[in-house]
Amino acid sequence: MSARLTGDETALWQAAARVLDANWTGTATVPSPGLYPHQWSWDSAFVALGLARHRPERARRELLSLFRGQWGDGLLPHVVFNSAVARHGYFPGPELWCSDRQRAGPRGVVTSGLTHPPLHALAALRLHECAPDTEPSRDFLARLYPKLVAQHRYLAEVRDYEGTGLVSICHPWESGLDNSPAWDRPLAALQLPPTAYAPHRVSRTLPTGEDYDRYVWLVTLLRETGYSHDYLREEHPFAVEDPLVNATYLASTHALAELAAIVGGDAVPHRERAERVHHAMLDRLWDRDTGCFRARDLREDRLLPVVTVASFAPLLDPELPAATVRNLVDMLLSARFAGAAGYPVPTCDIQAPAFDRGGFWRGPTWINTNWLLWHGALGHGLTVIADLLYGSTLRLVRQSGFREYFDPFDGTGRGSHDYSWSAALVLDLLGARRAPRAA
DSSP, rough: SSSOOOOOHHHHHHHHHHHHHTTSSSSSSSTTTTBOSEEEHHHHHHHHHHHHHHOOOHHHHHHHHHTTTTOOOSSOOOOEOOSSSSSTTTSOHHHHHHHGGGGOOOOSOOOOOOOOOHHHHHHHHHHHHHHHSOOOHHHHHHHHHHHHHHHHHHHHEEEOSSSSSSOBBBBBBGGSSTTGGGGHHHTTOOOSSSOOOOOOOOSSOOOOOOHHHHHHHHHHHHTTTTOOHHHHHHHHHHOOEOOHHHHHHHHHHHHHHHHHHHHHHHHHHHHHHHHHHHHHHHHHEEEETTTTEEOEEEETTTEEEEEBGGGGGGGGGGTHHHHHHHHHHHTSSTTTTGGGGGGOOOOOOSSTOOTTTTTSSSOOOOOHHHHHHHHHHTTOOOOOHHHHHHHHHHHHHHHHOOSSSSSSOOEEEEOOOOOHHHHHHHHHHHHHHSSSSOO
16 A cells, blocks of 8 residues: 555545544544534544544543543543533433532543443554654653553453453443444333433434433433442343444453553553453354354343444454454455445444434444454455455545445435544544554
8 A cells, every 4th residue: 555645635634634623622522513512432532543643632632631531430431521511502411420429420520421432542552653752642641541541440340240351331322333223122121111211302313212211211220329330230221242342442452551561561461351351252242153243132141133333343353263254254245234335334234124224323334433344454464355444434535525424325424514533534544544554
């Protein structure tokens, strides 16, 4: 791959940089103007990956701004609320979570009580790799590393319900793929009380009606127990081991080991944990019958049936067996995913009854999941897959701009405009082309 950008790629770079500059608030980057006015956790991780190529100092501020919301037990919340936004300017707002009433909640900032896929150590490592070996970069890592360790400690000690090494999510929002068809079965099993929980929610292109009531009810259960660790493990009705969440956990655990070496920490515990997660994903989430990874519902102790883009996220595991990689590649290129989509990769199996080409995480193509698969493909030397994802992703933004998500068949942009992680990850893709060793 050429180390120089073409004229078209330079124009894309400049357009992506303008989006990130426009969405910068002074302390963090909002996902998009108007629709998402706060700071989201894995959005900030993706944004930091792009800013590492564009404005590294701002990338450092992005991550530090997010971690100011970290709870005393190590939980990194999936939303840090902007106090300048009107109280009812976004639902669900701070009044649903009541983080300021929790013993472990942060002081001076209000947050959610859920977490997000833990991609942050990987983002911090990329930021350091893209920067010269300078004192500001090392000082930043020295500040962030203990916070990252606390984040991973929380996941290992609180969210490993079965003691297997895998972390569990307690809500669909924690997966990052909010309304994925993967969650249909455990959500349908919930017994809702007769009162609607989200009667005043403003309609958008997100899940609505009874589905959203279930999401809010799950939060209410957590809040009423004070986000109790024992309650999460033993009683909370939604408990799922997700392949995408655990794949990002594994990738960031490997990154933590590298960060430890840079800051003078102990890398051994991180390497040992990464090995444990690697084996647990294969033991608990690999479905030999269908040749892919599936989410496991812990309350029913069974793998969930729908195959989604999350099934390919374990490509982020650099030690994935070759036969497993081949199975994943075969499915990825089949008519169930990239083989039948003009603009891959759709977020749900095209042949599944639940597939919806315009339904948020139920079918559309997203830049961030394309980036995760691209990054994983590079780690396994799958240059054909990496080039396919690189080319199709840039084709989407050339045609439709930096949209939130895209129709997988005709590339039509959907959701919000000027979406930050779409712009940021285009910067990272282009930066990897300009400096291949950074990829």
